[in-house]
Amino acid sequence: MTRASEPGSPLVEARGLSVSFASPKRFLSRHKPLIVQAVKDVDLTVNAGETLALVGESGCGKSTLGRALIRTLPHSAGRILFKGEDISKLRGETLRRARAGFQMIFQDPYASLNPKMSVFDTLAEPLIVHGTDNRTAIRRKVEEMLDAVGLDRAFASRYPHEFSGGQRQRIAIARAVILKPDFIVADEPLSALDVSLQLQVLKLFDDLRQRFALTYLFVSHDLARVFGFADRVAVMYLGRIVEIGAASAIVAKPAHPYTQALLAAAPSPDPKLEATREVPRLTGEIPSPANPPSGCRFHTRCPSVMPLCRTLEPEMRSAGPGQEAACHLVGSPAN
Ligand SMILES: Nc1ncnc2c1ncn2[C@@H]1O[C@H](COP(=O)(O)OP(=O)(O)OP(=O)(O)O)[C@@H](O)[C@H]1O
Numbered sequence: 001m002t003r004a005s006e007p008g009s010p011l012v013e014a015r016g017l018s019v020s021f022a023s024p025k026r027f028l029s030r031h032k033p034l035i036v037q038a039v040k041d042v043d044l045t046v047n048a049g050e051t052l053a054l055v056g057e058s059g060c061g062k063s064t065l066g067r068a069l070i071r072t073l074p075h076s077a078g079r080i081l082f083k084g085e086d087i088s089k090l091r092g093e094t095l096r097r098a099r100a101g102f103q104m105i106f107q108d109p110y111a112s113l114n115p116k117m118s119v120f121d122t123l124a125e126p127l128i129v130h131g132t133d134n135r136t137a138i139r140r141k142v143e144e145m146l147d148a149v150g151l152d153r154a155f156a157s158r159y160p161h162e163f164s165g166g167q168r169q170r171i172a173i174a175r176a177v178i179l180k181p182d183f184i185v186a187d188e189p190l191s192a193l194d195v196s197l198q199l200q201v202l203k204l205f206d207d208l209r210q211r212f213a214l215t216y217l218f219v220s221h222d223l224a225r226v227f228g229f230a231d232r233v234a235v236m237y238l239g240r241i242v243e244i245g246a247a248s249a250i251v252a253k254p255a256h257p258y259t260q261a262l263l264a265a266a267p268s269p270d271p272k273l274e275a276t277r278e279v280p281r282l283t284g285e286i287p288s289p290a291n292p293p294s295g296c297r298f299h300t301r302c303p304s305v306m307p308l309c310r311t312l313e314p315e316m317r318s319a320g321p322g323q324e325a326a327c328h329l330v331g332s333p334a335n
């Protein structure tokens with residue numbers, strides 16, 4: 001499990017992965033609790049060294065998929081492979097050890113940092129938990145990490161409330177990276193920051209990836225933001241991956257009507273253009289994941305819907321080099 005991975009080889013894989021939740025039974029309701037399939041039969045490969053962005057509207061299952069991949073949330077079906085080994089059934093101490101290679105970074109750094117712990121203790125804790133007990137080594141690693149995330153070493157004795165939002169996110173990132181994990185799930189790590197800070201923190205993510213040979217699953221609902229940053233993009237809709245491919249290919253030629261609609265609705269980076277642009281909106285409500293539409297889950301909102309789409313769920317098909325989409329129109333003469 002500690003073998004190094006060749007850049008580009010599969011690092012984390014989901015095979016037929018599903019995660020369901022039983023929604024809480026309503027008080028005095030005679031109905032059975034609803035089962036929400038937050039992630040449904042997902043196949044996904046994250047390659048060593050890449051940044052894979054996971055995008056899609058709120059509630060489509062991005063966070064659930066990210067957490068299930070790093071085994072912090074139980075899955076209901078399917079397998080998870082890490083460096084080719086099945087980790088879906090690990091329990092207890094072996095699971096805990098495997099998870100040292102995985103880290104998560106959240107949207108709100110304030111919520112993910114303990115307000116009662118100094119920066120030094122916040123960064124030292126994961127080292128101590130995973131067996132480093134030499135104080136000199138701990139101090140050296142904490143200082144190295146503070147340098148790497150662009151924070152003054154003198155900040156080590158301060159507490160989270162003494163920092164700005166951007167600095168707090170740097171502390172949370174330092175804590176996630178200090179054990180040199182193989183794989184980081186960053187769940188909307190920019191959403192709480194203003195635009196100028198977002199760019200700085202993105203640059204930090206990229207620097208750290210190169211320096212520490214990290215691999216990211218970067219969860220975001222902001223398509224425009226991830227395209228310049230991610231190597232590949234996976235698009236999720238109602239618990240399913242509907243399109244995946246190189247970021248440059250998807251932005252140039254999105255194959256799935258859902259990706260096309262998301263891209264059309266994404267704000268333009270040019271504020272003047274943005275002010276005058278008519279934004280095509282995705283019509284219709286997002287259906288309930290407890291009762292997803294038959295056939296293609298997107299058919300109730302799709303501008304190109306055909307009768308077939310209501311009955312047959314499309315499989316992933318090649319939509320170009322390294323690009324795949326789950327749509328009956330892809331690869332057909334009409335496209
Ligand atoms: N602990 C839970 N119990 C019950 N249902 C849940 C739970 N966590 C998530 N869900 C449901 O699973 C679905 C997917 O949720 P998830 O949080 O993964 O979406 P998301 O894409 O991360 O959304 P957002 O962009 O808002 O963060 C939603 O319908 C959500 O209500």
Ligand SMILES: [Mg+2]
Nearest residue numbers: 062063064187
């Ligand atoms: Mg989420």
